[in-house]
């Protein structure tokens with residue numbers, strides 16, 4: 001008899017895990033709370049490091065999940081979870097019961113809510129936006145201010161909601177430095193007359209081709225990198241934004257006027273993940289992401305036998321890492337299922 005697995009979350013990790021499990025002959029129920037799959041991949045227009053269109057990755061994921069062996073349930077959440085030795089059963093929001101031999105949790109991340117950093121004025125000043133808002137502008141091919149004018153001076157603020165004791169997130173979100181660099185290049189491409197300034201604490205470019213992108217931003221596109229923390233943003237009468245920066249390299253405070261301020265919001269454990277953690281009794285760590293059984297050789301295993309993790313529900317990861325982590329989860333599930341009796 002074939003084995004059954006429930007995958008919770010239909011982002012990059014959940015889709016990859018469902019696709020690979022189905023290829024191996026497992027019957028998969030893929031549960032996604034939204035009305036479509038893809039998760040945050042749907043929010044990005046062009047991807048770092050090579051600026052390919054995100055739709056190409058979505059096409060790949062849609063391709064591997066078009067299997068008869070995958071039952072996709074969108075607009076679906078889990079209301080009840082029961083585990084009895086090696087048997088799992090869940091009840092969905094529509095009252096449907098699903099059973100399985102193993103579960104893969106792939107509930108991903110939420111972006112830090114930038115309005116929590118009141119001092120930056122997100123939600124107060126129209127021309128303070130997030131990296132996600134900017135992606136939407138790139139998709140539409142229109143980068144304009146609230147009054148319809150084209151921005152001439154643009155500031156990008158790193159570490160919004162990460163490495164920040166005040167908001168309780170001590171960790172680095174890992175991907176916002178490279179996102180800032182990618183978006184700075186794209187801004188210069190779209191608006192060659194503009195000046196772009198990135199305000200950073202450290203540049204963390206630890207990924208394949210990230211450093212090259214950083215170099216390209218400086219040498220080819222003339223992006224200005226200022227080591228300093230933006231302490232606050234305010235608005236002048238002419239709608240310009242005044243920002244205060246502590247320039248830690250020059251060792252002096254700086255006051256600057258920009259037309260547009262882009263906030264690099266970090267990654268946090270998703271609300272959907274928190275709900276699953278509470279309902280199933282899955283442990284979370286200090287950083288509130290799911291706690292893995294072992295950081296070196298057990299990053300897909302949870303504290304419940306038969307429940308595995310895939311992707312950014314455990315830590316910030318790029319797409320390459322997410323896909324590898326999902327494949328590793330599948331390998332763990334297959335190994336586990338070999339020893340499960342029907």
Ligand SMILES: Cc1cc2nc3c(=O)[nH]c(=O)nc-3n(C[C@H](O)[C@H](O)[C@H](O)COP(=O)(O)OP(=O)(O)OC[C@H]3O[C@@H](n4cnc5c(N)ncnc54)[C@H](O)[C@@H]3O)c2cc1C
Pocket residue numbers: 008009010011012013014031032033034037038039040041044046047048049076077078106107108109110111131132175176179265266267270271272273275276310311312313317318319320322
């Ligand atoms: C600003 C920013 C830009 C980025 N740009 C790039 C890039 O250019 N290149 C790159 O390689 N990486 C990029 N990334 C990283 C990339 O977004 C992630 O690697 C990827 O989205 C992780 O996929 P995931 O499936 O783990 O999580 P998610 O994308 O968050 O997917 C999780 C899915 O689970 C669903 N879900 C959550 N809870 C539940 C629940 N309880 N029940 C059912 N469904 C649920 C969600 O609706 C969602 O569909 C970026 C990240 C950030 C923060």
Ligand code: SF4
Pocket residue numbers: 158159160162163171172173174175176177178201202203204264266
């Ligand atoms: S990746 Fe860069 S911007 Fe993001 S939290 Fe780490 S240091 Fe800050």
